[in-house]
Amino acid sequence: MKFSKYFIPTLINSPSEAEIISHKLMLRAGMIKQSSAGIYSWLPIGLKVLKKIEQIVREEQNNAGAIEILMPTIQSADIWIKSGRYKEYGKEMLRIQDRSGREMLYGPTNEELVTEIFQAHINSYKDLPKNLYHIQWKFRDEIRPRFGVMRGREFLMKDNYSFDINKENAVISYNNMFKAYVKSFLRMDLTPISLRADSGQIGGDLSHEFQILAKTGESTLYFDKELESIDPQNIDPKKLQNYYAVVDEMFDKKNCPISEEKLKISKGIEVGHIFYFGTKYSKPLNAFVQNQNGEKVEVHMGSYGIGISRLVGAIIEAHHDEKGIIWPESVAPFKLSLINLMPENDECIKICNSLYNSLKSNDEILYDDRIVSIGKKLSDNELIGIPHQIIIGKNTLKDKLYEIKNRKTNKIIKLSLEETMNYVGKIF
RNA sequence: CGGGGAGUAGCGCAGCCUGGUAGCGCACCUGGUUUGGGACCAGGGGGUCGAAGGUUCGAAUCCUUUCUCCCCGACCA
Known part of the structure; x- marks a missing residue:
């Protein structure tokens, strides 16, 4: 590509709207243009990076046996009323009406929709496990969007949903995704730290969040040094889950199970989150299959998210110097x-x-x-x-x-x- | 939503206190000179001063309302 024919509008001064380094650099490098608070247009090299990250995530999802679909951004309120989340979700959900006054919403996530797809087409234990993912724009009307694309209201996310016959199998799916996540982040030259997490609004009892290390990260992590040197060829989710790793609110010096030499403190940025939540959505949305005995059983589900657009900012936070961005080769707009x-x-x-x-x-x-x-x-x-x-x-x-x-x-x-x-x- | 700050040319800012019809740097256009680190000289174009209303002979400047954006907090991929 000839620079003179292309479109990379670089800036000397960063616009006053930007505070953190990745936001400033993205504006200065002509990657994005803010449209309104937390909503951005992606200019050519920003888009290229976004697509490359998306492709790495896609490849690792496919490698792990997940199947790509594409669900809409606009959803009908009906299924959210069924799952009980229409009320629960509150003002973060952007609610709209179509011309005939039907309640619609811009999807903040897709558990309901995917469960509906599942229940319409899958009826037998023989079809399990299934793991469906899509990469789609979401909208969450954050109380306070900030940090550029790191916490936008509109954001690109890879989310997938696993369906299994029982908890035991669901945990296998969970660990399989865990592994795919570590691999994806390593391919972007990031250091992923997995932490046991609250499952929050999604619900459920098993959850990990993935943070990547960056000097300018939002949260402070306390973790076992060995997590920094994961061998990409040899990722064992169970082993990784056993290492000590917590965010600072959870850290308790007295009860820390590992020695001071092993402990590392570092800043991190959350870029992924995985959940096992059992039958929380399959029950209200009637996602059953028949088991070997011909009995109807609710499927056990998990959901898994990676913030694709957030990663663009996160990678810059992890890879820059005083002169600008230092792209890892795998996601660079040009090599x-x-x-x-x-x-x-x-x-x-x-x-x-x-x-x-x-x-x-x-x-x-x-x-x-x-x-x-x-x-x-x-x-x-x-x-x-x-x-x-x-x-x-x-x-x-x-x-x-x-x-x-x-x-x-x-x-x-x-x-x-x-x-x-x-x-x-x-x-x- | 609570607390704080800001809207003046594409970007960064000054002017506002003390009203007299808008300025600087960068960017842009023309010509020339330069050419291994954001060049120089000369000339030039571009602004409903966020919006609405009010005070006044006169408002970027004073008053009222309103919109937008940013920062700190609770929330999150």
């Missing part, structure tokens, strides 16, 4: 940027064009061909945070070597054309 420092020099143009033409087919390269000052160009690229940069300028004209800079380490290496192509091949 490589080709920076022409002399965009009006024929020879430089020739070198860049030839490199760009041989690489542009994969959509992971941003070619900064803009005619702007060198300082502006370099600082914009740092702000946007693309992990690898090839910098072409007068040095290249002199020695025919290509400078490759790593955004994270700031290290620059000089390579021949052949070595450069080799290097780039490995990135893609």
Whole structure:
């Protein structure tokens, strides 16, 4: 993609609406535009990152055997009245009426809808277990939206719902998702810490929340150091669940079960939450199956959420420096940027064009061909945070070597054309 | 919802106290000079001063109402 033809409206000053670092950087890097409190438009590179996160989550859901569907954003109030949550949910739920005065709502979550789908089509224990997920926009009319996309009112969430014949099997589904969650976050270069949690409004008796470590996180976590070094090849949910990990309100120095050397204190941001809640929704919404004896039994359910749009902010909180964002490769809007420092020099143009033409087919390269000052160009690229940069300028004209800079380490290496192509091949 | 703050050009801000018809930096446009760290010179365009009402000869400025946004708290992916 040629920068000059694209749309990345970077800013020097961050708008006064932003307070925290990820919000400021997202505005400055031209990723989002606020529409109203807690509601955002996603501009091109913001959208690209959002889609990449979504895709990682999707792949790990599919790997874990979950099946993708898509439920609507607008729901009828009926099923919420049935489940009893229409009253319970309060002002957080955005309630609307259609033209004939029917009560509708913008879905804050989907337990009722998915249960309805399930009960309409699944009747036998032979069809279990089932695990359905979707990635859809939700709306919760938060008392106070804040922190940019980290706590928006409209937000993109992956939520899924497991259905099992009994509690024992439901716990297997639960642990299976637990594992998928850890894997998903590790793929985004995040350090997930799983904590036993309250199940809150969703209800139920088994629940974990997933926080990722970030210096600027909202909550303070106390946990066993070993949680920081999970081997992605070898994730054992039960083992991970046994490590000590609590939020600060729960921490009690006297009764802490692990030694001080093992204990680590760090800030975290919640990005996922999983629940087992048994028959809480299957009962009122008639989600039964017949078991082997021909008896009707209520299915045992779990639900699992990941805040996709929140993760965009959370990843920035975990990966940035004073110059801007440092994207992990797996979610970067582009993996490589080709920076022409002399965009009006024929020879430089020739070198860049030839490199760009041989690489542009994969959509992971941003070619900064803009005619702007060198300082502006370099600082914009740092702000946007693309992990690898090839910098072409007068040095290249002199020695025919290509400078490759790593955004994270700031290290620059000089390579021949052949070595450069080799290097780039490995990135893609 | 309780407490605090802010709305003046695309962004960041000054002007308001003490009323006289709007200014600065960046960005933008034109021309020129520059070219390895957010360039320089010259010229230029852009504002219902959040909205409504009131006071006044005259309101960005004073008064009233209202809308929006931000921060702290309870809530949450």
